[in-house]
Amino acid sequence: MRAAVVAERAEATREALIATARRLFVHKGYFATGTEEIVAAAGVGTRGALYHHFADKRALFLAVFERVEEDLLASAGGADTTGDALTLLRGGLLGFLNASLTPEVQRILLIDGPAVLGWQQWRATEKRYGLGAIRALLERAVAEGSLSAQPLDALAHILLAAVDEAALFIAGADDPPAAREQAVTAVERLLAGLTTGS
Template structure:
């Protein structure tokens, strides 16, 4: 009897499922970022992922469900960058500024900007896109910390978060060589509010 090469250990089913899901999200991310949600069909996604349509519908209810998974992955990557930049304890205003700088850096990816600032509100509606916005939640925590520390005037937290969120989103859509100017102005506004209150 001829001895053959040992067979590779079988890949556990859970690992195969995770790999298929990851391939679908990755392929969809690339296509949605390049073409937009409306111009991307599920046949293109499954072809790019190297899986069947059945696999797509095994993991996701429909195309919009897959889109939500793409947005969730982008948001988590964005928050990881912000968390890394604000991990070292600093003053609450400095943390807001550092988090904003990390946000702008992470939003330097044109695909991410399109997905989060254009496609998500258009496809999901502004209310759902805002509800899924983990970076906004991170900003809200920073605003709450600054208000709790008493370094900002006692503005309504939601209003201040809304305005800062809009400022950072506008800065993210500016030309990359202008973003430093936007961050400098936002920083000056925050520092000015801090000084006027102390």
Template sequence: MAAQRRAQMVEETRAKLVQAARKAFAEKGYAAASMDDLTAEAGLTRGALYHNFGDKKGLLQAVIDQIDGEMLARLRSVQNRAKDPWQGFLDEYTAYIEMALEPEIQRIMLLDGPAVLGDPSQWPNQSACLQRTTKAIQALIDAGTVKPVDAEAAARLLNGTALNASLWIAAADNPYAVFARAVEAFRHLAAGLLRSGG
């Protein structure tokens, strides 16, 4: 029972730190977010931060993992509402690109994250995303909707295109104008995978 309570306390501490860091990173940016301020906001010490996440960079990774999980849930919901699998596939990518318009995602996931953690296509969560996309493309191939292409290659190219579109939007002076251009071009590129009359 004591071990269970201790595990619960560790989870509560981690959750408080992630919540405080997420707020600080979104409002001030990673570089300007003070570890003393965010640990005080969580009612914890710097020691708790270092014990649970190693450093500020580890805390950023935890925040990104949390946001990524939320984004994935939203994308699944978008896909599930579509009239057919192809439309769900397109709607999911469009929703992903559109999330680049949200200030928290822009700042944490698309500006600070890559600057601190490196190439987003190499982040651990991208492996699961790639597998999921590859399966979706293979299902569309099997259903006769998409041409018989290499599903993994198509998934890597489409994911890279959507990620670069999102990075472009996040860094743009007029993100909404860039979003419209990016989505239109993305849909044309994706349509190239369709079988004739698909």
């Protein structure tokens, strides 16, 4: 019983650190947020609590980054799942472009993500969360006959790279809503070229 209580408290502390860091990283950015500030705002005692759960601030950022990715996938899962695979793929990719207008996705996933994690780890994490879903929908589109048989691994990588770059374009733009419209148009044209009738 006591072990269960200790485990519960440890999990509550970890969750408080992630939630607080997430909020601070969005508002101040990773580099302007100190570990002491996170610990104080989370109300978890000393920095020892943070280092008990995370090797360093970067490891905490990775946990926050992954939580934002998980939330994006969960919200995509709650979207309309009826229709053909290419329609669902379009909805998911454009949904990510819409999400790239939010301060949380812009700051954590698109701006600080590559800077904090480094390009290689950022790309690997993006692939882990997006690549499988894209490939599964492409596979389904081939089975449905709306997409011709082709090397799906390459196509999935290309689509993920395209939408990631489009989101980075939006996040770095002086006028993000206008950039989003341009990015949506470009991605729509790219997807239109996939159909077997094109």
